[in-house]
Amino acid sequence: MKLYNTASKKLETFKPLSDVVKIYTCGPTVYNFQHIGNYAAYIYWDLLVRTLIANGYQVKRVLNITDVGHLVSDADDGEDKLEKGAAREGKSVEEVANYYIDDFMKNFRALNLKEPEVIARATDYIEKDEKAVDQMTANGYTYETSDGVYFDTAKYDKYADFAKLDLSGLQAGARVGFSDEKHNASDFAVWKFIKPGEKHAMRWDYLGRPGYPGWHLECSTIIHEELGEPIDIHCGGIDHIPIHHTNEIAQTFAAYGHELSRYWLHCDFITIDGQKISKSLGNVYLLSDLKERGFSPMDYKMWLLSGHYQGTRNFTFESLEGAKKRRLNWRARIAECYQRKMNETDALDGYYNVLAAVSNNLNSAEAFAMIDEHMISFGDWKKIDKLFGLKLIEDTPDVAPEVYDLIHERDNARAEKNFARSDEIRDELLAKGIALRDTPDGAVWEYI
Numbered sequence: 001m002k003l004y005n006t007a008s009k010k011l012e013t014f015k016p017l018s019d020v021v022k023i024y025t026c027g028p029t030v031y032n033f034q035h036i037g038n039y040a041a042y043i044y045w046d047l048l049v050r051t052l053i054a055n056g057y058q059v060k061r062v063l064n065i066t067d068v069g070h071l072v073s074d075a076d077d078g079e080d081k082l083e084k085g086a087a088r089e090g091k092s093v094e095e096v097a098n099y100y101i102d103d104f105m106k107n108f109r110a111l112n113l114k115e116p117e118v119i120a121r122a123t124d125y126i127e128k129d130e131k132a133v134d135q136m137t138a139n140g141y142t143y144e145t146s147d148g149v150y151f152d153t154a155k156y157d158k159y160a161d162f163a164k165l166d167l168s169g170l171q172a173g174a175r176v177g178f179s180d181e182k183h184n185a186s187d188f189a190v191w192k193f194i195k196p197g198e199k200h201a202m203r204w205d206y207l208g209r210p211g212y213p214g215w216h217l218e219c220s221t222i223i224h225e226e227l228g229e230p231i232d233i234h235c236g237g238i239d240h241i242p243i244h245h246t247n248e249i250a251q252t253f254a255a256y257g258h259e260l261s262r263y264w265l266h267c268d269f270i271t272i273d274g275q276k277i278s279k280s281l282g283n284v285y286l287l288s289d290l291k292e293r294g295f296s297p298m299d300y301k302m303w304l305l306s307g308h309y310q311g312t313r314n315f316t317f318e319s320l321e322g323a324k325k326r327r328l329n330w331r332a333r334i335a336e337c338y339q340r341k342m343n344e345t346d347a348l349d350g351y352y353n354v355l356a357a358v359s360n361n362l363n364s365a366e367a368f369a370m371i372d373e374h375m376i377s378f379g380d381w382k383k384i385d386k387l388f389g390l391k392l393i394e395d396t397p398d399v400a401p402e403v404y405d406l407i408h409e410r411d412n413a414r415a416e417k418n419f420a421r422s423d424e425i426r427d428e429l430l431a432k433g434i435a436l437r438d439t440p441d442g443a444v445w446e447y448i
């Protein structure tokens with residue numbers, strides 16, 4: 001299996017440290033609905049997990065949920081996003097977080113994404129965050145200002161490496177008067193103090209005053225607690241490279257003395273009708289908006305996987321229509337495939353070619369083109385469906401894979417002259433609304 005590693009900027013043959021591949025995905029900040037562009041990353045990383053499993057690996061994946069500490073700006077100023085959501089909706093921060101976590105998980109399931117082994121809420125790791133700050137401080141990487149504990153990026157000589165940052169340029173471009181107490185423009189808060197009179201519902205007493213963790217810290221802490229570094233693969237969006245992931249790497253080294261991750265995968269953005277997704281442009285679509293227009297979450301997934309995670313994808317409703325057609329065509333082919341008794345034939349090695357394409361840096365676009373062009377046996381369709389998680393068989397049309405298995409089992413029972421079992425299965429299928437007609441070539445089925 002090959003993956004493009006952002007750290008080395010090379011396509012590398014993937015070799016995990018053990019049979020269980022340790023993966024971490026930066027998750028959502030739960031203060032608002034996630035739009036279709038937000039779900040793109042989770043769909044891409046779901047394909048990564050499924051491809052690893054198809055290649056014989058086990059996976060332990062951790063996803064964090066940011067329910068405190070993510071400021072409106074990445075530069076340690078502005079409001080906490082959760083506080084902002086609570087004020088907007090007249091709810092408590094916990095209520096806001098719980099509401100949007102539920103919505104996120106509901107859509108996660110609607111997209112048929114494999115649930116991560118661990119879903120970690122940032123607020124469950126505060127004590128561990130404090131311990132990490134203690135260790136960074138003991139190791140000489142932090143300093144205190146009037147509004148928090150800051151990471152001194154000048155103390156970590158590899159700080160600029162990951163994102164190839166121009167630190168002197170950054171220093172020169174720093175806003176005048178912005179946090180005079182910061183030693184370097186790239187320094188960031190690992191802990192923020194709450195000033196007297198400042199409204200902030202989520203607060204923890206640490207260093208003798210109320211405060212809360214800096215946004216980047218939770219990822220370093222959760223990885224340390226749940227996976228142990230170095231992990232095999234760290235995933236995120238390209239917007240995470242210069243600040244969030246750079247800071248995670250620095251913190252992990254400063255607190256624990258370890259490299260954070262061996263491979264880094266970053267996905268690019270989704271644009272809509274050629275423009276970036278933003279409220280002011282009125283193009284913030286949710287999955288529920290697509291459903292209202294007659295599209296299944298699987299159509300969106302199909303559209304997304306017809307391109308590559310490293311490319312900017314431009315979403316239009318015309319292209320979504322195309323993806324829907326392709327999905328319906330595939331479903332029709334699956335139904336036909338069974339009727340034509342293509343259950344056992346595997347002459348074209350359809351699945352293995354498809355898996356090989358996806359194993360090459362998740363090239364699902366090439367795999368989809370192969371599927372379009374080649375005959376696929378029913379057995380291969382089953383494997384392909386599992387690889388992409390598109391629910392093709394489950395939805396074809398409203399028939400679960402077990403039904404196909406039953407039909408197949410009945411054919412075998414008849415071949416072995418086990419008519420009692422064959423009749424039993426026929427009745428079971430009739431109860432599901434499926435009638436069978438025996439022909440010299442085997443049974444064909446139809447809905448009644």
Ligand SMILES: [Zn+2]
Pocket residue numbers: 025026027219244248
């Ligand atoms: Zn993160």
